[in-house]
Amino acid sequence: MTxxxxxxxxxxxxxxxxxxxxxxxxxxxxxxxxKINWWMTALMxxxxxxxxxxxxFTVSMALKSPEQAASGTGFAWPADPHWExxxxxxVMTNYPAxxxxxxxxxxISVLGSLAASSMVAYAIVRNWDRKFFRLSYIYFLSAMFVPxxxxxxxxxxxxxxxxxxxxxxxxxxxxxGGISFNSLLFIAFLRSVPIELEEAARLDxxxxxxxxxxxxxxxxxxxxxxxxxFAFLGSWNDFLLPQMLIxxxxxxxxxxxxxxxxxxxxxxxxxxxxxxxxxxxxxxVVYLFAQRWIMSGVMRGAVK
Amino acid sequence: xxxxxxxxxxxPAGAERQEATTTANGAQASGPLxxxxxxxxxxxxxxxxxxxxxxxxxxxxxxxxxxxxxxxYAGYGDWKMVGLRNFQNIFTDPEILASYxxxxxxxxxxxxxxxxxxxxxxxxLNSKIKWKTGIRGIxxxxxVLSGLIIAYVFNYLFSNTLPTIAESLGxxxxxxSILANEQWAWAAIVFVTVWQAAPGxxxxxxxxxxxISTDVYEAASLDGAGAWRQLRNISLPLIAGYVVINxxxxxxxxxxxxxxxxxxxxxxxxxxxxxxxxxxxxxxxGGDYSYQMANAIIFFIITLIISLLQLQxxxxxxxxx
Numbered sequence: 001m002t003x004x005x006x007x008x009x010x011x012x013x014x015x016x017x018x019x020x021x022x023x024x025x026x027x028x029x030x031x032x033x034x035k036i037n038w039w040m041t042a043l044m045x046x047x048x049x050x051x052x053x054x055x056x057f058t059v060s061m062a063l064k065s066p067e068q069a070a071s072g073t074g075f076a077w078p079a080d081p082h083w084e085x086x087x088x089x090x091v092m093t094n095y096p097a098x099x100x101x102x103x104x105x106x107x108i109s110v111l112g113s114l115a116a117s118s119m120v121a122y123a124i125v126r127n128w129d130r131k132f133f134r135l136s137y138i139y140f141l142s143a144m145f146v147p148x149x150x151x152x153x154x155x156x157x158x159x160x161x162x163x164x165x166x167x168x169x170x171x172x173x174x175x176x177g178g179i180s181f182n183s184l185l186f187i188a189f190l191r192s193v194p195i196e197l198e199e200a201a202r203l204d205x206x207x208x209x210x211x212x213x214x215x216x217x218x219x220x221x222x223x224x225x226x227x228x229x230f231a232f233l234g235s236w237n238d239f240l241l242p243q244m245l246i247x248x249x250x251x252x253x254x255x256x257x258x259x260x261x262x263x264x265x266x267x268x269x270x271x272x273x274x275x276x277x278x279x280x281x282x283x284x285v286v287y288l289f290a291q292r293w294i295m296s297g298v299m300r301g302a303v304k
Numbered sequence: 305x306x307x308x309x310x311x312x313x314x315x316p317a318g319a320e321r322q323e324a325t326t327t328a329n330g331a332q333a334s335g336p337l338x339x340x341x342x343x344x345x346x347x348x349x350x351x352x353x354x355x356x357x358x359x360x361x362x363x364x365x366x367x368x369x370x371x372x373x374x375x376x377y378a379g380y381g382d383w384k385m386v387g388l389r390n391f392q393n394i395f396t397d398p399e400i401l402a403s404y405x406x407x408x409x410x411x412x413x414x415x416x417x418x419x420x421x422x423x424x425x426x427x428x429l430n431s432k433i434k435w436k437t438g439i440r441g442i443x444x445x446x447x448v449l450s451g452l453i454i455a456y457v458f459n460y461l462f463s464n465t466l467p468t469i470a471e472s473l474g475x476x477x478x479x480x481s482i483l484a485n486e487q488w489a490w491a492a493i494v495f496v497t498v499w500q501a502a503p504g505x506x507x508x509x510x511x512x513x514x515x516i517s518t519d520v521y522e523a524a525s526l527d528g529a530g531a532w533r534q535l536r537n538i539s540l541p542l543i544a545g546y547v548v549i550n551x552x553x554x555x556x557x558x559x560x561x562x563x564x565x566x567x568x569x570x571x572x573x574x575x576x577x578x579x580x581x582x583x584x585x586x587x588x589x590g591g592d593y594s595y596q597m598a599n600a601i602i603f604f605i606i607t608l609i610i611s612l613l614q615l616q617x618x619x620x621x622x623x624x625x
């Protein structure tokens with residue numbers, strides 16, 4: 001395409017006839033810069049401070065003595081780091097319990113979302129000619145139009161009635177809430193999977209279930225990564241559902257615990273920020289190590 | 305967002321099978337390659353349990369809630385039918401009307417600001433900058449962080465740090481917390497929402513920008529189009545579809561905004577920043593379950609109309625692209 005355009009150019013524009021393709025290329029390179037745009041780099045670095053400064057602030061506050069935290073703007077680096085803030089916050093908020101509760105919700109909703117939405121997507125795509133499956137598809141999709149505030153009040157009553165006012169109930173609702181979007185992602189992906197692969201397995205005598213687990217599910221891996229990342233971030237950071245549904249405060253998740261302790265935190269800010277930092281740390285650490293993987297997964301979701 | 309189109313589009317392998325079922329007409333017509341023409345029960349096992357869970361956790365509560373919106377149920381104890389009284393009361397309740405006004409105002413402002421910021425970020429991150437991966441990595445950090453906790457951090461910044469700085473600079477009007485300012489508290493909520501939500505929108509824009517072939521830009525620059533004209537006449541028109549998607553997804557999300565407000569203002573000062581979602585969620589604590597359910601039904605109808613209008617726009621957009 002480029003070559004063709006360069007060749008055509010002299011005919012299209014008279015005065016440019018003097019340009020050899022090479023000169024044009026060089027000029028273009030100078031004009032729009034195939035080399036690094038340093039001004040833009042500097043601008044983006046400066047602007048990234050809006051992200052980094054609040055994070056720095058959280059770390060520096062978490063390490064201060066309560067007296068230093070209460071004075072000044074909070075930006076000063078801690079005079080002597082008070083690591084014991086973390087152990088204090090750890091004990092006070094019962095961090096291990098909150099962490100476990102959050103982790104249980106996250107693991108169940110990630111695995112459940114993957115299993116449920118991939119099976120739903122497979123059943124729908126392979127039986128598109130059946131009314132039952134088409135209607136199921138429309139039923140799942142229609143839920144995307146129902147905003148969460150509409151179901152929450154009856155849902156609180158219902159989960160309490162069935163003994164699901166605990167992390168397990170929250171995880172279930174995460175799975176159900178994500179079905180529409182997640183199976184949509186899987187369906188879009190499944191339609192690009194050639195049916196021949198499956199037919200080969202069938203010829204070898206594989207049942208539907210075996211075909212799904214041995215052939216289809218492994219093929220879905222890239223989209224499973226995307227669905228898994230969304231489910232992980234959504235359930236780990238969720239505040240609304242656990243706050244509304246979990247009755248026992250000792251089973252509350254990390255974000256909700258931060259809210260429950262606001263009363264105590266308002267008298268000791270360094271303790272508050274130590275607790276915030278510990279609650280933010282798990283996803284931050286995962287992000288640092290799996291950044292490339294997470295980005296490509298999210299990007300795949302954006303394209304679909 | 306291609307959902308509406310998918311409903312009518314059969315999957316690639318479907319056509320052949322559709323034909324087969326119509327000729328078979330219920331009888332066994334299994335060729336050697338398709339032993340499953342009579343739907344394998346396994347498929348039902350895959351979808352029915354999920355359908356049941358789905359109905360149990362979303363459809364049934366919605367129906368039960370809808371029913372109670374016509375009663376005077378407080379969330380406990382006895383109740384009786386009251387017809388449309390809850391709905392009538394809502395339309396004359398200044399506090400509820402104010403929460404709708406605030407929610408829509410907030411959602412519109414947040415959608416605009418998030419998209420402008422995200423578009424600028426995407427253009428910056430897509431340009432030829434040094435350390436691209438690293439810089440992108442920084443900008444996408446907010447995506448993995450809890451919105452509630454980030455809002456608590458900003459709560460401290462807004463109510464302690466900024467006033468202290470303003471005071472030392474002698475800026476008297478800024479020396480009090482913006483969160484306590486009835487007129488401007490919303491700006492703080494928008495700021496934190498943008499901080500949180502911009503990366504997600506940026507990713508969608510980046511995907512759009514990367515789908516544009518570099519040939520187009522080369523051709524344009526050969527024809528003498530500068531950076532500004534390339535942006536206006538190539539980048540923006542070609543990612544218009546992504547703008548529409550971002551606006552639709554964003555607006556719907558910001559209408560249900562909750563946790564950032566909880567952590568920043570708690571709906572205050574007074575009820576200045578109370579969103580519709582917050583009002584509805586207070587249904588149990590306030591003992592006005594049925595009243596807030598009626599509120600929720602109205603909220604549902606409004607968001608449904610908006611979604612349908614947006615789908616209409618989206619469809620027209622796809623045709624014109």
